Amino acid sequence: MPRTTARFDTLAAATGWGADSRSGSAPTGPIPMDIEGIFGSNTFGMSEMRARLxxxxxxxLCRTIEGGETLDPSIADAVALAMKEWALEKGASHFTxxxxxxxxxTAEKHDSFITPNAGGGAVAEFSGKELIQGEPDASSFPSGGLRATFEARGYTAWDPTSPAFIAETPAGCYLSIPTAFLSWTGDALDTKIPLLRSMTVLAEQATRALKLFGADATGVxxxxxxxxxxxxxxxxxxxxxxxLVTTGRSxxxxxxxxxxxxxxxxxxxIPDRVLAFMIEVERELYRLGVPVKTRHNEVAPGQFEMAPIYENANLAADHQQLMMITLRKVARNFGMACLLHEKPFAGVNGSGKHLNWSLGTESANLLEPGDTPHANMQFLFFCTAVLRAVxxxxxxxxxxxxxxxxDxxxxANEAPPAIISVFLGDQLADVFNQLESAGEATDSKQGGLLGLGSPVLPRLPQHAGDRNRTSPFAFTGNKFEFRALGSSQSVSFPATVLNTIMAESLDEMNTALEAELARGTEFETALRSLISEEIRRVxxxxxxxxxxxxxxxxxxxRRGLLNLPTTLDALELLPQDKNKALFExxxxxxxxxxxxxxxxxxxxxFKTVNIEGETTADIASTMILPAAVRYLNDLLAAAERAEDIGLKARGLRGTLxxxxxxxxxxxxxxxxxxxxxxELGGEDVxxxxxxxxxxxxxxMLRVRGAADGLEKIVPDDYWPLPTYRDMLFVK
Structure with a gap:
């Protein structure tokens, strides 16, 4: 009977790509990349707006984008005209x-620029009204009860702080306009609106704090x-x-x-094929204005990482979505699939998305400790606010x-635990210990230099503190790294939470400090007392x-910290009263x-696990069990023949x-x-x-245990699925 031969698949995969595979023509050598020339070339950014508006x-528009002022609707028609002309020059026929x-x-609905005219022809039109507001169907997106199925009206609203961009496909391109998404009743149905709100309130409280320090900050x-x-x-x-096709994981x-x-x-x-892929991803992202910076092999075989320089949180969230889209799209050009699931392969490291988070003015990072953090009271104030918030x-x-x-x-021994804690490092931990015990810090540990034992090697500056990859929330020099995010998720809600809890912490610390100053306490004394008191609490x-x-x-x-090992353990706490009060x-x-x-x-x-359960049952029933039964049938036939000729065939019978x-x-x-x-478990979600x-x-795990046991016994030419051995190492 016909069988699928897994090793043939492996050979096809291993030999099916070469340097000329993507273009289908003979290799012509590396394509030069003019980063400065192409960066942002597919975005309607500040330089393009300056030239056209x-x-x-x-x-x-600058006052809105850079200063946070309310958008002036009267400028929309002029912006729309310039944006349309730019997009048409780029070859776009539609906008979304x-x-x-x-x-x-992400989601999008495309509309053509073309509008019929009275003479039977057509003209390209795009108005300020079309730029500012769209009306997609809001009934078929997740709303958590905010919208009923029969209530279809929803709106998209132009976000001028994130530049419009050209999305390219082999068949053509279109203009993409970043927007917020809300219901007819005004409720936020997306991740952008809460993120922008959180950025606003954080900026207000951080600016308020800086004024207490005598800083003339116009915005944070x-x-x-x-x-x-x-x-x-x-x-x-x-x-x-x-x-993999259905659930994203094996x-x-x-x-x-x-x-x-x-x-x-x-x-x-980095393997040649992967490096070629990464270079193409970088080229696409540079054109979209995404400041991607690093690339490297990760821990697990077949695992890699790319990361940008950090930027405005709203823009970073948009760019992160573009990065995931681009990774998936470009992988196909190289005959590969990009897997963004947190754990596509059991037994090897999964994938995360570490979120480096900070805040600052145009000229200063407010979480930069400097060379003497013990004397940098402004930094200690903001850092204490972070500890308090977490x-x-x-x-x-x-x-x-x-x-x-x-989950x-x-x-697991590859990702931060489900207990939230903060890593400060030796230097900052020592400074905060001094503040707690003595009410002031008088010195900071210094790193010194590392001698490497050879005169040809440089003496390296040693940091005053190490790093900690097991911490879910770690200070890493001038920012905090929230390491617990999963690789497939949007960064918007985690960033929204960070901004909001930091705003609350700054608000309450500002209020306490202002109250002391109103009593006549000197600023330095009030500040040290406040920080010391807060450190003891947190x-x-x-x-x-x-x-x-x-x-x-x-x-x-023993410390009273929460340990929430599963999604449902954590989600139970999301709508509790303190969180409702915070966000409200x-x-x-x-x-x-x-x-x-x-x-x-x-x-x-529920839907994710339900799909996985159904897929597990389907594959086990229609692929794995039939393959095992075929092999069992052949073993039985061989055993019968052995018995007919008087062979004991102990090994055969043992395998049988x-x-x-x-x-x-x-x-x-x-x-x-x-x-x-x-069973499904009931009527409510x-x-x-x-x-x-x-x-x-x-x-599911019991089915997998039996199936994986069979995989180790059933011959390759019976087994219907590519194995880990194949998938992880063939590049």
């Missing part, structure tokens, strides 16, 4: 309002720089794995003889990264040790909007017993999974979410 219109609904990805901006980890596999394997796969044990992939030489809102930070994919990472959140160690889990419990007070999310996000998160969790036992085990586990998939976590996930 009337001077007064440009100045008015590009928005980010609560799916975690939250900044983000999200690192992006991902896997690359050959398309040959991707499309032969229904689990639901089956025995541990290969070699994984990441040799530690030879991390920071190793300690008070551990639940929100954990909930901000809670989704089904991330496979958090708490010192439990600081942990510089190994976050993976079980001793830390025990210690965290600062105008970031109304009670309805916060509750809707809780409902959407539960729904997405093993395969038969695993087939029985798989059948029993599969029956149980099918029953759990059909809360009950369904708990059902899939407590019943479907364990049932």
């Amino acid at each position: 009337p001077k007064q219109v440009y100045k008015a 309002h590009w928005f980010q609904p609560l799916t975690g990805s 901006t939250a900044t983000c720089g999200p690192e992006q980890e991902f896997f690359l596999i050959d398309q040959e394997f991707f499309y032969r794995r229904p689990d 639901l089956f796969g025995a541990k290969p003889p070699r994984g990441q044990e040799l530690e030879d992939h991390y920071f190793g030489s 300690d008070r809102h551990q639940d929100l930070l954990r909930a901000a990264v809670a989704h089904a994919g991330n 496979h990472r958090l708490g 010192k439990r959140i600081v942990f510089n040790g190994d976050g993976y160690n079980q001793e830390w889990h025990d210690e965290a419990a 007070k600062y105008g970031v999310l109304s009670h309805r909007e916060l509750e809707s996000r809780h409902e959407v998160a539960l729904d997405q969790y 017993d093993k395969v038969n036992g695993l087939v029985d085990e798989l059948t029993d586990a599969l029956d149980a999974l099918v029953a759990q998939n059909a 809360h009950s369904k979410a708990y059902h899939v976590r407590d019943n479907v996930v364990p049932a």
Whole structure:
């Protein structure tokens, strides 16, 4: 009978790409990249606006983009005309309002520039009204109860702070206009509106704080720089794995003889095919104005990372979406698939998205400690505000990264644990200890120089503190790195949470400081007293040790820190009263909007696991079990022939017993999974979410255990799925 031969797939994947594969022609050598010349060339950015807009219109738009002033609607027609002419010159025939609904990805509806005229021809038109407002259907996006299915009206609103860009495809291009997305009733249905609101309130409170320090700050901006980890596999394997196609992760796969044990992939030489892919990704991102900076091999075989310089948080969130889109799109040009799931392969490291977060003015980073942090009271004030915010809102930070994919990472020896803590490093920890015990800090630990024992090597400056990859929230020099994000998720909600909790912390510390000053206390005295008092209250959140160690889990419990190992544990705390009050007070999310996000998160969790459960049952029933039965049938036939000629064939019979036992085990586990998939767990999404976590996930693991056992016994030419051995190492 015909069989799929896995090793043939491997050979096809290994030999199917060369330097000329992408163009289909003979290689012509590297394509030069003029970074300065192409950077932002596909964006309607400040330089393009300066050249095309009337001077007064440009100045008015600058006041909105750079100064945060209210948008003047009267300039919309002039901006729309210039934007349309630029887009037509680029070859665009359509425009779209590009928005980010609560799916975690992006959405768009295309409209043509073409409008029929009275003479039977057509002209290209684009008005200020079309620029400012669009009207997509709001009924089919996740809304968490904010919109009923029959209530379809929704609006998109132009975000002038994020430049319009040209999206290119092999067939043509179109103008994409970043927009907010809201309902007819005015509720935020996206991730952009809360992020922009949070940036506004953080800027207000940070500016208020700077005035207390005598600084003449006109504005403060939250900044983000999200690192992006991902896997690359050959398309040959991707499309032969229904689990990868449907769920983004492998639901089956025995541990290969070699994984990441040799530690030879991390920071190793980037394979030629992957490097060609990365260069093309960079070229596309540069043209879109995305300041991508680093690229390297990650820990697991087949895993890589690219990361930008950090920038305005709203722009960074938009650029992060563009990065994920570009990674997936360009991978296809090189015969590969880019996997952004947090754990596409069991047994090797998963992928995260470390969010580097800070805040600053045009001229200064407010989390820059300088050479003498003990004397930098402004830095210590803002850093203390961060500690205070994280300690008070551990639940929100954990909930901000809670989704089904991330449950496979958090708490494992590859990602920060589900306990939120802050790493400060030796230098800052010492400074804060001095402030706590003595009320003032008199010195800072210095790093010195490292001698390397050879006169030809330079003496390197040694930092005063180490780094800690096990910390979920680590200070890394002039910013905090929120390391618990999953690789597939939008950075907008985590950034929104960080901005909001920091705004609250600054607000309350500003109020306390202002009250002391009103009593006549000297500023320096009031400031040191406030910081010392706050450090004593929140010192439990600081942990510089190994976050993976079980001793830390025990210690965290003694400190009263939350330990929320699964998505549902974390999501339960999202809509509690303190969080509703926080977001309501600062105008970031109304009670309805916060509750809707809780409902959407539960729904997405249930649907994700439900799809995985159904896919597991489908693959096991239609691919793995038939392959095992075919092999079992052939073993039985061989055993009968051996018996006919009097052979004992102990090895054959032993293999037969093993395969038969695993087939029985798989059948029993599969029956149980099918029953759990059909059960669904109740009528409301809360009950369904708990059902899939407590019943479907364990049932899936039992099916996988039997299937992976069969993979180690069933011959290659029977096995229907590409193996980990193939997918992780063929590039």
